[in-house]
Amino acid sequence: MPKIKTPTMSDVARLTGFSSMTVSRALRADTSTSDETRIKILDAADKLGYVLDGTAAGLSSRKTGFVAVIIPSINNANFAFTVRGLTEGLRNSGLQVLLGYTDYKMDEEERLVKTLLTRRPEALVITGGVHTERCRQYLYSSGVPIVEMWDSPPSPIDHVVGFSNARAGRIMARHLYDQGYRKIGFIGGDTDSDIRGADRRRGFVETISDFGLGTDRLWQSDQPVLTMAGGAKAMHELLDQYPDTDAVMCASDLSAFGAMMTCQKRGLTIPDDIAIAGFGAYDISANALPEITTIDVGARGIGTQVAEVIKSSLADKTHSKDPANIDIPTRLIVRKSTAG
Amino acid sequence: MPKIKTPTMSDVARLTGFSSMTVSRALRADTSTSDETRIKILDAADKLGYVLDGTAAGLSSRKTGFVAVIIPSINNANFAFTVRGLTEGLRNSGLQVLLGYTDYKMDEEERLVKTLLTRRPEALVITGGVHTERCRQYLYSSGVPIVEMWDSPPSPIDHVVGFSNARAGRIMARHLYDQGYRKIGFIGGDTDSDIRGADRRRGFVETISDFGLGTDRLWQSDQPVLTMAGGAKAMHELLDQYPDTDAVMCASDLSAFGAMMTCQKRGLTIPDDIAIAGFGAYDISANALPEITTIDVGARGIGTQVAEVIKSSLADKTHSKDPANIDIPTRLIVRKSTAG
DNA sequence: TTGAAAGCGCTACCAC
DNA sequence: GTGGTAGCGCTTTCAA
Numbered sequence: 001m002p003k004i005k006t007p008t009m010s011d012v013a014r015l016t017g018f019s020s021m022t023v024s025r026a027l028r029a030d031t032s033t034s035d036e037t038r039i040k041i042l043d044a045a046d047k048l049g050y051v052l053d054g055t056a057a058g059l060s061s062r063k064t065g066f067v068a069v070i071i072p073s074i075n076n077a078n079f080a081f082t083v084r085g086l087t088e089g090l091r092n093s094g095l096q097v098l099l100g101y102t103d104y105k106m107d108e109e110e111r112l113v114k115t116l117l118t119r120r121p122e123a124l125v126i127t128g129g130v131h132t133e134r135c136r137q138y139l140y141s142s143g144v145p146i147v148e149m150w151d152s153p154p155s156p157i158d159h160v161v162g163f164s165n166a167r168a169g170r171i172m173a174r175h176l177y178d179q180g181y182r183k184i185g186f187i188g189g190d191t192d193s194d195i196r197g198a199d200r201r202r203g204f205v206e207t208i209s210d211f212g213l214g215t216d217r218l219w220q221s222d223q224p225v226l227t228m229a230g231g232a233k234a235m236h237e238l239l240d241q242y243p244d245t246d247a248v249m250c251a252s253d254l255s256a257f258g259a260m261m262t263c264q265k266r267g268l269t270i271p272d273d274i275a276i277a278g279f280g281a282y283d284i285s286a287n288a289l290p291e292i293t294t295i296d297v298g299a300r301g302i303g304t305q306v307a308e309v310i311k312s313s314l315a316d317k318t319h320s321k322d323p324a325n326i327d328i329p330t331r332l333i334v335r336k337s338t339a340g
Numbered sequence: 341m342p343k344i345k346t347p348t349m350s351d352v353a354r355l356t357g358f359s360s361m362t363v364s365r366a367l368r369a370d371t372s373t374s375d376e377t378r379i380k381i382l383d384a385a386d387k388l389g390y391v392l393d394g395t396a397a398g399l400s401s402r403k404t405g406f407v408a409v410i411i412p413s414i415n416n417a418n419f420a421f422t423v424r425g426l427t428e429g430l431r432n433s434g435l436q437v438l439l440g441y442t443d444y445k446m447d448e449e450e451r452l453v454k455t456l457l458t459r460r461p462e463a464l465v466i467t468g469g470v471h472t473e474r475c476r477q478y479l480y481s482s483g484v485p486i487v488e489m490w491d492s493p494p495s496p497i498d499h500v501v502g503f504s505n506a507r508a509g510r511i512m513a514r515h516l517y518d519q520g521y522r523k524i525g526f527i528g529g530d531t532d533s534d535i536r537g538a539d540r541r542r543g544f545v546e547t548i549s550d551f552g553l554g555t556d557r558l559w560q561s562d563q564p565v566l567t568m569a570g571g572a573k574a575m576h577e578l579l580d581q582y583p584d585t586d587a588v589m590c591a592s593d594l595s596a597f598g599a600m601m602t603c604q605k606r607g608l609t610i611p612d613d614i615a616i617a618g619f620g621a622y623d624i625s626a627n628a629l630p631e632i633t634t635i636d637v638g639a640r641g642i643g644t645q646v647a648e649v650i651k652s653s654l655a656d657k658t659h660s661k662d663p664a665n666i667d668i669p670t671r672l673i674v675r676k677s678t679a680g
Numbered sequence: 681t682t683g684a685a686a687g688c689g690c691t692a693c694c695a696c
Numbered sequence: 697g698t699g700g701t702a703g704c705g706c707t708t709t710c711a712a
Contacts, residue, residue: 054458056705228627287568396689
């Protein structure tokens with residue numbers, strides 16, 4: 001592969017006899033060139049294999065076309081769907097997602113925010129409402145619209161597209177109670193890293209406590225328990241300690257599935273011996289046997305809505321509008337794993 | 341949020357009394373400033389809330405620090421792990437992944453390549469070895485190292501970190517045959533979009549044909565069947581047509597799980613009545629009941645190796661070395677779903 | 681509709 | 697170790 005210098009606009013200009021300014025205009029949908037001129041220029045550009053240098057264009061126009069998006073994990077189907085919704089919602093506006101993930105670590109989040117701001121995104125989307133002080137500082141002084149998503153922060157930085165994770169926990173606790181379960185546990189939700197999982201647990205525990213039930217069947221670890229294997233292991237330990245547990249909510253459908261497998265291995269019938277509920281409406285919840293009761297927040301729709309918020313915020317030159325604060329409904333999906 | 345102009349290097353220079361050139365040097369690990377100077381400058385930068393403009397830096401230095409990565413789907417744990425391995429492998433070299441996904445569509449891939457090249461990445465990673473002619477053209481003339489991964493292209497563009505998908509199919513076919521199964525089917529692998537799945541099917545079919553077995557139990561659709569629901573539906577149809585099928589490989593563990601659920605719903609015992617095998621070593625394969633026989637290619641390791649290839653290619657100023665062509669081993673993991 | 685000049689914010693290069 | 701100059705490739709602005 002001979003390393004030839006990449007052609008620039010001047011090269012296209014030289015080849016066509018126009019100024020590079022005209023080439024610039026012709027290459028955008030930006031009107032103001034004659035059709036004839038544009039055709040000549042596009043032809044020449046094609047012939048030269050010219051590709052616009054977005055780096056230079058961004059520097060000059062102060063519009064990079066990037067939207068920075070920070071999620072906890074790229075290996076989480078919920079966030080993956082949100083990114084899809086976001087990408088698709090942004091597609092026609094010439095904005096491109098620049099993705100980063102934190103592995104559920106707040107200091108990694110801070111590092112990432114700083115790195116991504118270096119790219120001069122036109123907006124920044126971040127998961128959750130809890131950040132380091134320094135991170136909040138970066139976000140505040142970035143000068144671009146910020147969207148916090150997947151949570152309902154007490155003091156939002158700017159826009160919010162999220163829901164109360166505590167409410168999700170409450171809804172599920174009530175459902176299990178209504179189904180007649182009384183020895184109810186929860187698996188997952190570490191306070192330090194999986195903040196939203198911890199919120200779900202908090203809401204869950206509050207509610208079963210309100211119902212006068214015991215709140216000691218709570219399994220947690222210093223790591224987020226969001227995997228199948230983690231749920232399976234946790235369920236073993238929970239059952240070892242409290243063999244008479246009759247219902248468990250897990251912080252995620254994945255851990256719920258793992259927990260369910262553990263129950264089946266131990267000869268427990270679901271939901272007769274024990275009920276299992278999850279969160280997130282992952283594929284597995286609809287396809288497992290039995291199907292798993294879960295809560296759907298519409299991961300993809302969150303992304304779509306974030307895209308709308310960004311587009312309207314970027315269009316609003318006067319900054320006259322208040323920040324958006326969109327509350328996503330948390331929909332309980334009752335399935336066989338909790339409904340006998 | 342008052343919209344204040346973002347501070348630049350000149351602002352930091354002015355505040356400290358140094359030239360912006362010295363500020364530039366101090367901000368990089370790039371030595372050649374006194375410690376005292378650097379401390380003053382970093383302090384001032386911090387005070388001003390200065391964040392480097394990577395756009396301008398990239399334009400000037402001709403190093404954007406981007407590595408463009410194109411995967412079929414962000415909702416696929418295999419590719420997600422590869423991206424993780426890649427990101428981590430690149431972390432300390434100051435390179436950042438710029439991710440795009442194609443939804444398994446070749447024309448979308450072409451569009452994406454063009455868009456991403458606009459960002460002037462220092463290297464480009466793409467999934468698979470089949471691309472549109474125009475796409476190959478873009479890649480060839482991009483002037484940056486290209487890595488094709490997850491496949492073993494007959495005529496590589498540049499570097500390759502992959503494996504033969506056909507071989508994976510052959511390995512599984514042989515395994516099923518060795519276990520004594522004789523009425524063997526395959527689910528998934530559309531030729532047009534899931535090219536690698538189709539390669540697995542091809543290798544699989546070749547092998548069962550070599551063994552003298554019938555090759556009519558092949559279920560396919562015009563969509564990639566890589567989901568649990570897709571596998572479940574396909575299995576129903578396959579069993580309706582060929583109720584005596586005794587073994588099935590699916591293009592993915594996810595569809596294998598769906599297929600297995602269908603079998604269980606229909607009262608079939610696995611692996612006694614029917615064996616199920618998948619591909620990809622997804623979490624579900626290790627956690628389902630029974631556990632699912634699969635093939636592991638080490639998705640994360642692929643990313644790690646790609647990172648190494650990129651780093652060494654970028655370090656090799658003379659372009660003296662031949663393109664890398666790394667063959668990833670395909671490891672059969674025998675589990676209960678095929679081993680009675 | 682087109683062009684010339686200026687400059688986006690940074691770094692390469694060469695001086696000192 | 698530090699600074700001046702030039703310029704990366706494009707778009708903005710103003711003029712014709």
